[in-house]
Amino acid sequence: MNKSPILLNIKWDGLAKKSAFEKALPDHPFLNLADGMPSEEQLADVKYAVVWKPEHGFLATLPNLEVIFSLGAGVDHVLEDKQLPNLPIVRFVDANLTGRMVEWVVLQVLMHLRHQRKYDSFQRISQWNEIFPQPAAGNLTVGIMGFGELGQASAKGLQPLGFNLCGWSRFKKSMDGVECFHGEDGLESFLAKTDILVSLLPYTSATHGILNRDLISKLSRKGPFGAPVLINAGRGGSQVEADIVACLSEGLLHGVSLDVFEAEPLPKDSPLWSFDNAIITPHMAAVSDPAALAKHVATQVTRYEAGDELEHLVDRSRGY
Numbered sequence: 001m002n003k004s005p006i007l008l009n010i011k012w013d014g015l016a017k018k019s020a021f022e023k024a025l026p027d028h029p030f031l032n033l034a035d036g037m038p039s040e041e042q043l044a045d046v047k048y049a050v051v052w053k054p055e056h057g058f059l060a061t062l063p064n065l066e067v068i069f070s071l072g073a074g075v076d077h078v079l080e081d082k083q084l085p086n087l088p089i090v091r092f093v094d095a096n097l098t099g100r101m102v103e104w105v106v107l108q109v110l111m112h113l114r115h116q117r118k119y120d121s122f123q124r125i126s127q128w129n130e131i132f133p134q135p136a137a138g139n140l141t142v143g144i145m146g147f148g149e150l151g152q153a154s155a156k157g158l159q160p161l162g163f164n165l166c167g168w169s170r171f172k173k174s175m176d177g178v179e180c181f182h183g184e185d186g187l188e189s190f191l192a193k194t195d196i197l198v199s200l201l202p203y204t205s206a207t208h209g210i211l212n213r214d215l216i217s218k219l220s221r222k223g224p225f226g227a228p229v230l231i232n233a234g235r236g237g238s239q240v241e242a243d244i245v246a247c248l249s250e251g252l253l254h255g256v257s258l259d260v261f262e263a264e265p266l267p268k269d270s271p272l273w274s275f276d277n278a279i280i281t282p283h284m285a286a287v288s289d290p291a292a293l294a295k296h297v298a299t300q301v302t303r304y305e306a307g308d309e310l311e312h313l314v315d316r317s318r319g320y
């Protein structure tokens with residue numbers, strides 16, 4: 001029996017496609033929009049689409065589409081399509097992606113803890129300068145906003161280093177060694193404890209602009225740096241960049257690490273580029289690995305075709 005083609009709108013090169021998707025799902029042909037628009041007849045056969053920022057209205061034109069796969073863990077790029085068909089959406093949840101995010105979060109927390117940006121600047125002028133005192137991890141609390149797959153894994157990555165940890169989510173959570181807060185009622189207490197804030201929130205109407213001056217003003221100032229650090233790898237729509245710039249200028253933030261931005265790529269004239277204590281990365285904290293993504297899609301397609309429930313389904317009413 002001919003298997004339905006899998007539609008990809010991924011701008012990966014042919015080699016990555018071949019070695020990833022064709023290996024994971026050898027029986028399914030592929031239609032990659034990067035190779036040009038397939039014919040109407042070909043599109044009519046498509047049951048599964050793997051997408052990243054699909055053109056609005058496009059998925060609604062596929063008459064036999066049954067499952068939408070997000071190339072990433074975040075699904076805001078799919079849900080913002082007003083003509084999105086009412087079909088199951090599977091997001092990318094995977095050890096490879098999670099591991100990459102944990103690496104990025106741990107790296108950024110340590111960059112600030114160990115004054116790495118300052119040491120880089122001393123090195124550039126051949127200056128042997130030691131910064132005193134060097135606080136230990138246990139002198140700071142890292143607060144993780146968005147305590148889901150990535151947030152909890154990041155807490156587990158930071159835990160062995162000795163940081164105090166707290167997490168904030170929408171619904172109640174518990175994890176050994178982590179003080180958990182939830183909901184709007186728990187937010188202020190969470191912020192008051194937090195010296196280094198890590199946001200791994202999805203972008204929804206509730207998280208739009210949440211990382212603003214008001215929130216920053218509620219973070220702890222009792223930590224060893226006298227001002228908090230903000231780290232965001234969730235979504236840029238959750239941060240108010242004008243407020244972050246102002247807080248950096250006024251010393252209300254000790255430093256920031258930002259991987260996501262209100263507009264991407266971050267415009268060349270953004271003031272964020274110019275702060276020594278702002279670490280900017282180009283939305284690469286946890287990129288989706290082609291082989292891992294293909295394996296994940298293959299697992300879910302196999303489950304679906306065997307009549308089993310799809311995993312990692314998006315709850316549209318929550319928006320993530």
Ligand code: NDP
Nearest residue numbers: 073074146147148149150169170171202206233234285286
């Ligand atoms: P999850 O859905 O597993 O976790 C999301 C967490 O955010 C949950 O704990 C959820 O609470 C919490 N949350 C959502 N809305 C609110 C709210 N209004 N108030 C309080 N808490 C809230 O997602 P992942 O951890 O897998 O991914 C998180 C995000 O990371 C993605 O949506 C994406 O935007 C971003 N991302 C960025 C990448 C990058 O490279 N920069 C790579 C991958 C992902 P609850 O558990 O109670 O529902």
Ligand code: OXD
Nearest residue numbers: 071072073074286287
């Ligand atoms: C994701 C991302 O959502 O890379 O996976 O941003």
